[in-house]
Amino acid sequence: MRSEFATGSDFATGKGRTMDFDAIIIGAGVIGTSVALGLSRAGCRTLNVDALPAAGYGSTSNSSAVIRPFYSAMETCALAHEARHQWTRWADFLDAADESGFAEYVECGILVLMGEGDKERFAPSVLAMREVGVPFEYLSPDDIRQRMPTITLQSFGPPKLPGDPAFGVANETPLSGGLFIPEAGYVGDPQLAAHNLQRAAEALGAVFRFNLPVTAINQPDGRAGGILTASGESVSAPIVVNVAGPHSSQVNALAGVTADIAMATRPMRHEVAHIPAPENFDPQHGGCVIADGDAGVYFRPEGEGHMLIGSLDPECDGKDYVDADEYNQGFTEQWTRQVWRTAQRFPGLGIPNTAQGVVGLYDATDDWVPVYDKSSLPGFYMAIGTSGNQFKNAPVIGALMAELILACESGHDHDNDPVRFDLPHLGRSIDLGFFSRKRDSHTEGSGTVLA
Numbered sequence: 001m002r003s004e005f006a007t008g009s010d011f012a013t014g015k016g017r018t019m020d021f022d023a024i025i026i027g028a029g030v031i032g033t034s035v036a037l038g039l040s041r042a043g044c045r046t047l048n049v050d051a052l053p054a055a056g057y058g059s060t061s062n063s064s065a066v067i068r069p070f071y072s073a074m075e076t077c078a079l080a081h082e083a084r085h086q087w088t089r090w091a092d093f094l095d096a097a098d099e100s101g102f103a104e105y106v107e108c109g110i111l112v113l114m115g116e117g118d119k120e121r122f123a124p125s126v127l128a129m130r131e132v133g134v135p136f137e138y139l140s141p142d143d144i145r146q147r148m149p150t151i152t153l154q155s156f157g158p159p160k161l162p163g164d165p166a167f168g169v170a171n172e173t174p175l176s177g178g179l180f181i182p183e184a185g186y187v188g189d190p191q192l193a194a195h196n197l198q199r200a201a202e203a204l205g206a207v208f209r210f211n212l213p214v215t216a217i218n219q220p221d222g223r224a225g226g227i228l229t230a231s232g233e234s235v236s237a238p239i240v241v242n243v244a245g246p247h248s249s250q251v252n253a254l255a256g257v258t259a260d261i262a263m264a265t266r267p268m269r270h271e272v273a274h275i276p277a278p279e280n281f282d283p284q285h286g287g288c289v290i291a292d293g294d295a296g297v298y299f300r301p302e303g304e305g306h307m308l309i310g311s312l313d314p315e316c317d318g319k320d321y322v323d324a325d326e327y328n329q330g331f332t333e334q335w336t337r338q339v340w341r342t343a344q345r346f347p348g349l350g351i352p353n354t355a356q357g358v359v360g361l362y363d364a365t366d367d368w369v370p371v372y373d374k375s376s377l378p379g380f381y382m383a384i385g386t387s388g389n390q391f392k393n394a395p396v397i398g399a400l401m402a403e404l405i406l407a408c409e410s411g412h413d414h415d416n417d418p419v420r421f422d423l424p425h426l427g428r429s430i431d432l433g434f435f436s437r438k439r440d441s442h443t444e445g446s447g448t449v450l451a
Contacts (some may be wrong), residue, residue: 003222003403011070011216017195019122020236021044021045021046021047021207021235021236021237021310022039022044022045022046022237022238022239023039023041023044023237023238023239023240024046024047024048024049024062024227024235024237024239024240024241025046025047025048025049025241025243026049026208026214026241026242026243026244026251027050027059027192027242027243027244027247028048028050028052028054028055028056028194028208029051029059029060029245029450030056030060030063030190030193030194030388030391030394031198031383031390032048032050032055032241032243032383032399033048033055033056033194033195033198033201033394033398034398035198035241035243035395035397035398036048036197036198036201036208037200037201037204037206038398038399038401038402039398039401039405040204040206041204041399041402042402042403042406044239045080045207046201046205046207047206047208047209047235047237048198048201048207048208048209049194049210049212049227049229049235050209050210050211050212051211051213051214051215051247052210052211053211054191054195054210055191055195055197055198055208055210056190056191056192056193056194056195057191058244058245058360058361059245059360059361059362059363059386060191060193061191061358062272062359062360062361062393063190063360063388063391064186064272064300064308064310064388065182065186065187065190065291065391066185066186066298066391066392067080067083067087067105067107067185067187067392068080068110068181068184068289068392069084069129069132069134069184070110070179070184070186070291071125071128071151072124072128073128073369073434073442074128074131074132074430075430075431075434075435076128076434077128077129077132078132078423078428078430079393079396079400079430080392080393081394082425082426083392083393083395084183084184084392084425085397085425086396087105087187088098088107090102090103090104090105090196090395091191093337093395094197094199094200096199096200096203097199098195098196098199098200100195101192101300102192102196103188103189103193103196104187104188104189104193105185105186105187106185106186106187106283106287107185108182108283108289108301109181109182109183109185109288109289110180110184110185110288110289110290111144111179111180111288111289112179112180112181112290112291112293112413113175113177113180113181113291113292113293113294114176114177114178115174115176115219115293115294116173118176119176122179123305129174130147132428133426134179134183134360135181135182135183136179136182137180137246138176138178138179138180139178139179139180141174141175141176141177142237144177144285146288148280148281148287149280149345150278150346150347151278151345151354152344152345152371153174153175153177153204154170154175154344154345155170155171155173155174155175155342156168156169156170156171156294156295157293157294157295157296158294158296158315158316159294159295159297159312159314159315159316159317159341160316161316161317161337161393162333162337162340163403164316167340168340168344175294180288182242184288184289185288186289186300186301188302190301190350190391193391197394197398204316204343212229212230212233213228214228215228215229215230215254216228216254217240217254217255217377217380218234218236218313219255219256219377222378222379223238223377223378223379224239224240224255224377224378224381224415225237226239226240227240230389232399236442238379239379239380239405239409240255240379240380240381241380241382241383242255242380242381242382242383242392243382243383243384243386244363245361245363245384245386246361246362246363248326248384248385249265249266249267249384250377252382255375255377255380256377257377257380258373260375260376261375261437261438262438262439262440263365263366263367263369263371263385263436263439263441264365264436265363265365265439266363266382267321267322267323267324267327267363267364268319268321268322268360268363269321269327269328269359269361269362270310270311270320270334270358270360270361270362270388271311271331271332271334271335271359272308272309272310272358272391273308273310273335273342273355273357273359274302274306274307274308274309274356274357274358275306275307275339275342275349275350275351275356276305276307276350276352277301277302277306277307278307278346278348279348281307282301287300287301288300288301290345291312292342293313295341295342295344295345296312296313296341297309297312297318297342298310298311298312299342306337308357309338309339309342309357311334311337311338317334317337319412322361324328324361327361329359330359331335331357333356335357336355339351349359362386362388363384363385363386363387364387364388365387366383366441367441367442368387369385369387369434369435369438369442370383370384370386370390370435371383371384371385371386371435372400372401372432373414373434373435373436373437374405374408374415374437375437379409381401381404381405381408382437383397389404396423400432403412403419403421404419404421404432407419413431414432414433415436417437418431418433419432419435420432
């Protein structure tokens with residue numbers, strides 16, 4: 001890696017026209033800022049460019065920011081549990097000041113409600129958690145009611161549309177209980193987390209430029225060599241990393257690497273509802289993150305007296321794939337479906353007359369597992385397909401990508417001999433081939449954002 005950058009301050013202030021960096025990162029969401037920090041800690045001089053006005057301004061700001069290790073594969077379970085250790089010591093992990101303060105991780109646990117057949121369906125997740133060392137316990141219906149007296153454990157599944165005559169009609173067999181994972185929770189301000197990562201990277205010399213779309217990937221000598229921006233600036237670097245979120249497929253097309261990618265990504269539109277919470281649903285009174293596959297939703301506390309509701313993408317709803325630059329940013333029947341399904345679980349839930357919440361995009365893969373990989377273009381790397389569930393892993397993805405990139409740049413054949421990534425808190429490593437662009441769909445995935 002080169003160590004001399006004569007005109008860095010000029011480019012950082014927008015005065016320069018050409019500038020050399022070790023790596024250019026396209027995107028400044030929570031993953032893009034983490035990649036900047038990881039590469040900066042590895043001694044690289046990085047530049048992040050983003051078309052939006054600030055770090056974490058896009059999909060990150062719309063994230064539900066749930067932190068949980070409930071995954072059906074060991075690799076994703078281990079990665080999430082390792083990242084949780086960093087969220088619990090967030091300021092120490094960053095080791096840098098931020099004038100805006102630090103994002104707060106609330107560890108309230110996650111309850112995965114279970115109905116008929118779910119013990120078998122969740123067996124891969126239970127096996128993964130046992131292998132990784134994630135503590136959990138099975139709760140009986142009485143245990144759950146004692147924690148949350150206002151909840152009902154009637155079964156209404158499979159999830160249905162509100163217009164279905166069977167919507168809200170309870171099944172004969174109620175839910176059997178739940179799986180409770182105490183070392184889980186959520187981050188209340190996901191955009192602030194991205195800002196924290198930006199400041200930590202900047203403290204090591206990283207540069208960020210906003211409101212600056214990328215129009216081309218420069219490819220001198222048959223490898224990535226930098227970018228051309230919409231303002232006409234040509235910026236050179238031997239490494240370019242695509243962390244463009246819902247625009248990741250467009251950036252891959254600019255690089256000409258799509259033919260080599262078996263696991264493509266597509267922007268998927270999602271709505272998240274914010275409504276008044278049931279009584280005593282805050283973490284101080286036993287409120288927690290709840291994954292309710294029977295109703296097709298997940299929900300968690302959201303500030304004082306409110307709850308956040310998202311979709312688990314039940315089959316009856318379909319998938320809303322859109323153009324990342326032109327999609328409906330208003331609320332639709334999706335908001336209503338999610339709130340009504342949650343009202344099945346909490347019969348006393350008040351449903352507002354006015355929809356509130358957020359509308360955003362997932363950068364989704366078919367199996368809901370991300371792509372952390374190299375590409376067919378030397379020097380061009382990808383941290384994409386985060387599918388609405390990778391916010392939790394942001395603290396470790398920067399180091400993961402730095403290790404992958406530096407190994408490949410040193411000549412390691414990652415496609416045929418996948419890099420292994422150490423997880424120091426867990427005392428184990430994972431095979432990064434699991435996140436390969438060339439993989440077939442991981443059939444053990446849940447088919448939803450829970451992955």
